[in-house]
Amino acid sequence: MIYTWFKVALLSLVLAVAAGCSKPETPQEVAAEFWQAMAEDDAGAVAELSTLADPSAFDGFARDWFETVPDFGRVIIDEREATIVTRLPSADGASGERREVITYLVNLNGDWLVDYDRTGKAIMNPSPLDGLMGEINRLGERLSATFSQSSDDLALRMDAMAREFEAYSDEASRRAEKVMEDYGRALQEFMEELEKSIEEALEDHQQAPARDRSALQQTAADLNQSRDRLDEPDFDAFADSSRALAEAGARFSRLSDESFKSYQQTWEAKLDEISARTQAFFDDLESSGR
Template identity: 85%
Template sequence: MSYAWLKVALLPLVVAFVAGCSKPETPQEVAAEFWQAMAEDDADAVANLSTLADPSAFDGYRRDWFETVPDFGRVVIEERKATIVTRLPSEDGATGERREVVTYLVELNGDWLVDYDRTGTAIMNPSPLDGLMGEINRLGERLSATFSRSSDDLTSQMDAMAREFEAYSDEAARKAEQAMEDYGRALQEFMEELEKSVEEALEENQQAPARDRSALQQTAADLHQSSDRLDDPDFDAFADSSRALAEAGARFSQLSDESFRNYQQEWHARLEEIRERTNAFFEDLGNSQR
């Protein structure tokens, strides 16, 4: 009986010990524990979770991170390197304001570690384009989301983005130009294919309810008009295309006739493809500004 009691008494200790010894495995887990260690000013933990070779060299990036709780955004993993968008409290302590930086990670001997020096450089020597980077990331998420729902303020955001680009150097603009041209071309091809598919559905289902046919006819016309604007891609054209795709997605969801069911599945799958392509575009655009 005492042996059984001993097992019960020791079980919580064993579970706690195992949990305490478990190591973070993914870049996201490592980054989260790294920033927790920074907030606790734990030099040993920071060294275990990063490329910092000696805990005595820990400098906290010359900032007090006490009780800092970061927000994490986009994660990009490329072979043995990873980046995680990290939103930290502003340096001046302004309530609610966040500064967006990047936590860099590398994989060494099968373990993900924060690249201590590179992450520190991004924090202590910020690029003048950091503000633009934040806007790129947020706008990318918003634009991608509009393909399944409407967004009233997208145009104003695009206008603000265009003004931001104008404020930076010609070199930055040149770097971004290729990414914009590639995305504009891909977006235009996609919209042309979607327009063609909608027209085929109309041709095959001439007896469909008038309401459905009218919605699809309007969709085809909107796609054609927005596609033409992409001959010379800019943020205004992207905003217009995004709005047209959002409205197309809404109309596809509201079709009532069963004859369009297979097309609906195909169209929604295509919208998901362009959402992924949009995410890639904003990632490329962000990289071009680094």
């Protein structure tokens, strides 16, 4: 998973610094060493790893970062700029609580450096949208991880999606109405195509076992009902659709008649398309809030 990879990468980088290894090159490496220097209150190292021109101007962003070890999330590199989702302990030291901010980086003369001023502003003057954007980032990362699993886990993947959708607030809906409408229409189209394919399979295999036919008939009915809710898309409707898709994936995997095998492959591919479109939705949703 992305989260685990970054923890491993961070530990490796810290050990590399302690051993006097080579200069960090990637945005991820620079960010990891920058925050290590912040934790050690090492103004000189902070200046070397960032755009801070003079170590004497180091202010620690008005925080004591002693022994702070951040968690890193999504990385976006856009030519000469990069952003890394960075989860830091809350300012009041509440146990287990983390605040999500962005570490900004720029590429100057071929070297990645943390944009000291911009990162500092993000920490000392947080945007009212920080909490919402943090939820979007975490959800996107979890979905990216679950979508990479095998097709045997389709039901679990879709069910997880449903639970995550419910975590969103009404405020998220208001801020991303256009993005949600577009996604709702796309989801309706996917579900309609899936429903028609199921009806076609039932028509082509009328002698299939009654148990299989009943499962597919119920799936088509559930998809139809859930699809209607998307006429007015909100996160509750998305969660309901995800449950319908989760149950569809589970039923597909339990079909016993070999004659449905080719259809199962088509349905699985359709669910994968839905997964990919959902990931794009979260990317669009994040962009809409910036």
